[in-house]
Amino acid sequence: MSTSPIVTFDAATLAFGSRVLWQELNLQVRPGEFLAVLGPNGSGKTSFINTMLGTTALNSGTVSIAGAPVRRGSNLVGLIPQQRPFGDNVPLRARDLVALGVDGNRPGIRIARKAVHTKVDQLLELVGASAYADRPVSDLSGGEQQRLRAAQALAGDPRVLLCDEPLLSLDLHHQQAISQVIHRQAAQHGAAVIFVTHEINPILPYVDRVLYLAEGKFHLGSVDEVMQSSVLSRLYGAPVEVLRVNGRIVVVSGDGQRQLPPDGHEHAEDATRESGK
Numbered sequence: 001m002s003t004s005p006i007v008t009f010d011a012a013t014l015a016f017g018s019r020v021l022w023q024e025l026n027l028q029v030r031p032g033e034f035l036a037v038l039g040p041n042g043s044g045k046t047s048f049i050n051t052m053l054g055t056t057a058l059n060s061g062t063v064s065i066a067g068a069p070v071r072r073g074s075n076l077v078g079l080i081p082q083q084r085p086f087g088d089n090v091p092l093r094a095r096d097l098v099a100l101g102v103d104g105n106r107p108g109i110r111i112a113r114k115a116v117h118t119k120v121d122q123l124l125e126l127v128g129a130s131a132y133a134d135r136p137v138s139d140l141s142g143g144e145q146q147r148l149r150a151a152q153a154l155a156g157d158p159r160v161l162l163c164d165e166p167l168l169s170l171d172l173h174h175q176q177a178i179s180q181v182i183h184r185q186a187a188q189h190g191a192a193v194i195f196v197t198h199e200i201n202p203i204l205p206y207v208d209r210v211l212y213l214a215e216g217k218f219h220l221g222s223v224d225e226v227m228q229s230s231v232l233s234r235l236y237g238a239p240v241e242v243l244r245v246n247g248r249i250v251v252v253s254g255d256g257q258r259q260l261p262p263d264g265h266e267h268a269e270d271a272t273r274e275s276g277k
């Protein structure tokens, strides 16, 4: 496996108007590496992903994929997007959505129908979606739809897999299953995984490094280096306590009264997990 970085940020700064999301970020992500990106709402996690998709431009510095400047539509990059329910007017079955990932984004290359069918079946099985392969996507729950998005992103066998809160609306069992599938992509295919999440515990066994964004600052390092009371309190500019309980990371407010997600903030959407569309 090559040890050259597949993703390189060099002195990268992103701001919207006077609001700086991060500055002078130097980051190299290597093939097979699993990078978790944490931070409160609005800290710039999706924007960070967008810079690697070529849809958001840096204010200064550079980002490159496989040594070349980022460009839109690169088939080196796969995306599991942040969840938005499919509307009733999406006339696709679950398997059609996954098939788009297999042959839908390669202009000029048509893969034989049978080969597409076989690959789609494999992907559906991988993410635990075989049981609803022929149902319309608009009839599926948020968690079921999310598993299809994972299958679609994996279909192109990307070298960089960008995951924008892929565990949202999944129950615990499927959080673990999807995390494992994504990790396998890194371990077996040498893909770099960049995984935005508010839930670090399901991916703790797989994470190599954490990039934590908050208040226009960042901290990059191993889980043990970043998930510390002193580091998070400094990033937030307020007391935050990080505890380890039975191998899980628990973040509590400085007064010790409230448990927070690992990004230190509460989220209304946490209550909607696998609650349906």
Ligand SMILES: Nc1ncnc2c1ncn2[C@@H]1O[C@H](COP(=O)(O)OP(=O)(O)OP(=O)(O)O)[C@@H](O)[C@H]1O
Binding pocket: 016, 021, 039, 040, 041, 042, 043, 044, 045, 046, 047, 048
């Ligand atoms: N194109 C844009 N123009 C102006 N401001 C933007 C733009 N895109 C994002 N922002 C702002 O930048 C900040 C970071 O947004 P972003 O979506 O990256 O945050 P996030 O960390 O992914 O948040 P969440 O956890 O809520 O998904 C937000 O305040 C957002 O309003």
